[in-house]
Amino acid sequence: MSENNSTRGDMPVDEFRQLGHQMIDWIADYLKNIEQYPVLSQIKPGDVKNKLPQQPPETGDGLKNIFDDINNIIMPGITHWNHPGFMAYFNSTASGPGILAEFLSAAFNANGMLWRTCPSSTELEQLTLGWLRQMLILPDDYWGIIYDTASVSTLHAIAAAREYAGEKFALRKKGMIGNSAPRFRLYCSEQAHSSVDKGALTLGIGIDGIRKIAVDEKFRLIPGELKNAIDEDKANGWLPFCVVATIGTTSTTSIDPLDEIAKICNAENIWLHVDAAYGGTAAIVPEMRCILNGIEHADSIVVNPHKWMFTPVDLSAFFTRKPDVLKRAFSLVAEYLKTTEQNKVESYMDYGVQLGRRFRSLKLWFIIRYFGVDGIIERLRFHLKLTQDFAAWIKAHQYFKQMAPAPLSVICFRAVLKNKTEDEIDKLNEMLMNNVNSTGKIFLSHTKLHDRFVIRLAISGINTKEKHVELAKTLLDEKLNELKNNG
Numbered sequence: 001m002s003e004n005n006s007t008r009g010d011m012p013v014d015e016f017r018q019l020g021h022q023m024i025d026w027i028a029d030y031l032k033n034i035e036q037y038p039v040l041s042q043i044k045p046g047d048v049k050n051k052l053p054q055q056p057p058e059t060g061d062g063l064k065n066i067f068d069d070i071n072n073i074i075m076p077g078i079t080h081w082n083h084p085g086f087m088a089y090f091n092s093t094a095s096g097p098g099i100l101a102e103f104l105s106a107a108f109n110a111n112g113m114l115w116r117t118c119p120s121s122t123e124l125e126q127l128t129l130g131w132l133r134q135m136l137i138l139p140d141d142y143w144g145i146i147y148d149t150a151s152v153s154t155l156h157a158i159a160a161a162r163e164y165a166g167e168k169f170a171l172r173k174k175g176m177i178g179n180s181a182p183r184f185r186l187y188c189s190e191q192a193h194s195s196v197d198k199g200a201l202t203l204g205i206g207i208d209g210i211r212k213i214a215v216d217e218k219f220r221l222i223p224g225e226l227k228n229a230i231d232e233d234k235a236n237g238w239l240p241f242c243v244v245a246t247i248g249t250t251s252t253t254s255i256d257p258l259d260e261i262a263k264i265c266n267a268e269n270i271w272l273h274v275d276a277a278y279g280g281t282a283a284i285v286p287e288m289r290c291i292l293n294g295i296e297h298a299d300s301i302v303v304n305p306h307k308w309m310f311t312p313v314d315l316s317a318f319f320t321r322k323p324d325v326l327k328r329a330f331s332l333v334a335e336y337l338k339t340t341e342q343n344k345v346e347s348y349m350d351y352g353v354q355l356g357r358r359f360r361s362l363k364l365w366f367i368i369r370y371f372g373v374d375g376i377i378e379r380l381r382f383h384l385k386l387t388q389d390f391a392a393w394i395k396a397h398q399y400f401k402q403m404a405p406a407p408l409s410v411i412c413f414r415a416v417l418k419n420k421t422e423d424e425i426d427k428l429n430e431m432l433m434n435n436v437n438s439t440g441k442i443f444l445s446h447t448k449l450h451d452r453f454v455i456r457l458a459i460s461g462i463n464t465k466e467k468h469v470e471l472a473k474t475l476l477d478e479k480l481n482e483l484k485n486n487g
């Protein structure tokens with residue numbers, strides 16, 4: 001038990017101060033020495049749980065003992081997302097200002113459900129999303145809200161789309177069952193993220209209500225196929241109500257042709273949601289803004305600063321040009337939540353499923369202020385350059401082959417050896433990836449393209465430099481040579 005642990009009240013402030021300083025030192029050392037840890041945790045399932053007592057402690061413990069467990073038991077089970085060798089999935093790193101803002105947010109413990117429950121939370125959210133909107137050059141009529149993840153942002157987009165199309169069937173009142181409304185149909189490409197399906201499932205659209213549209217040789221949704229699908233469905237009694245276009249798909253970062261898709265949606269009055277969870281951030285770079293061409297004709301967009309904008313998870317920015325529809329889908333004000341100022345101010349609880357909400361805008365505000373827009377642009381540009389350098393290396397390589405265009409900061413490739421079947425090549429690449437990952441220095445992930453195993457290398461870590469990409473090359477060469485020589 002710590003010396004100050006009494007049976008009433010919180011940890012004494014003096015103890016908090018002392019331990020807090022120690023913890024900051026610990027975190028600073030951790031960040032400084034992060035490359036000493038294996039980027040991908042090397043433990044086995046159960047290793048963490050089984051080393052800790054299964055019963056809760058009856059009496060309190062000092063932070064010293066808790067920290068010993070952090071060092072000895074928790075740390076081996078951490079996959080280090082802040083490690084510059086993390087090149088799997090979409091690497092998201094937490095920057096210093098973002099980490100510090102999280103401390104502050106926990107200290108305020110503000111719940112921004114209503115304006116009055118924390119005016120600064122609501123107003124800073126409005127302000128920072130206004131900044132982000134300008135950085136992305138979204139039209140002025142895009143209104144923003146922060147949710148936790150892109151999955152939840154997209155769920156809200158689909159709910160708004162359903163409300164928009166369902167208004168004439170009194171959907172809000174009657175619901176989906178026992179309604180005379182036709183079957184709702186949502187469209188996205190075969191390469192769209194599974195969160196689109198999950199959102200549709202949650203909202204009662206059903207698997208049959210999701211229609212996947214074919215992609216071209218660059219993994220982009222084919223607008224003509226979308227148009228045909230909508231026409232066919234309308235003739236068969238479906239109600240096309242939502243299209244999701246993706247700017248930066250999860251497998252290959254392909255970019256759907258937004259402009260052409262928007263034309264189709266506008267002509268049919270169908271809600272167009274843009275999933276730019278990862279890729280949207282690139283549009284902050286002036287020469288990359290073209291990836292959002294057509295956004296002025298869409299209805300909503302999600303961009304995750306927690307993916308490529310150095311923001312600790314979680315923070316997903318959702319913008320829509322029809323906030324009134326979103327509000328119609330969700331607003332229900334219980335008596336105990338009514339306030340005198342409610343007609344003059346915005347209460348974010350009216351725009352979604354959740355009531356309570358964290359003060360997330362604080363970290364986005366810290367990050368944009370600390371780095372500045374130019375600082376963010378320079379970092380993104382550097383990642384784009386590192387990616388092109390790596391692509392050039394793949395192109396010149398005797399055995400590696402790039403398997404999809406790399407318009408952003410992810411490359412899909414695989415080793416191709418002569419005299420091997422496609423199945424053998426799949427297995428070889430899987431082993432190659434696992435062998436690189438087991439070095440603990442670089443962490444790569446994979447996807448399947450045309451049903452074939454493909455290695456993915458993503459560069460979006462704030463501390464990833466040339467030497468880390470060089471190390472990835474060296475390890476890929478080394479491990480491939482071993483595999484070639486052994487079989």
Ligand SMILES: *Cc1c(COP(=O)(O)O)cnc(C)c1O
Pocket residue numbers: 090148149150151152193195246248249250275276277278304316
């Ligand atoms: C990562 C990703 C998502 C899901 O993001 P979460 O914030 O983890 O829910 C959705 N769409 C795309 C394109 C993504 O890359």
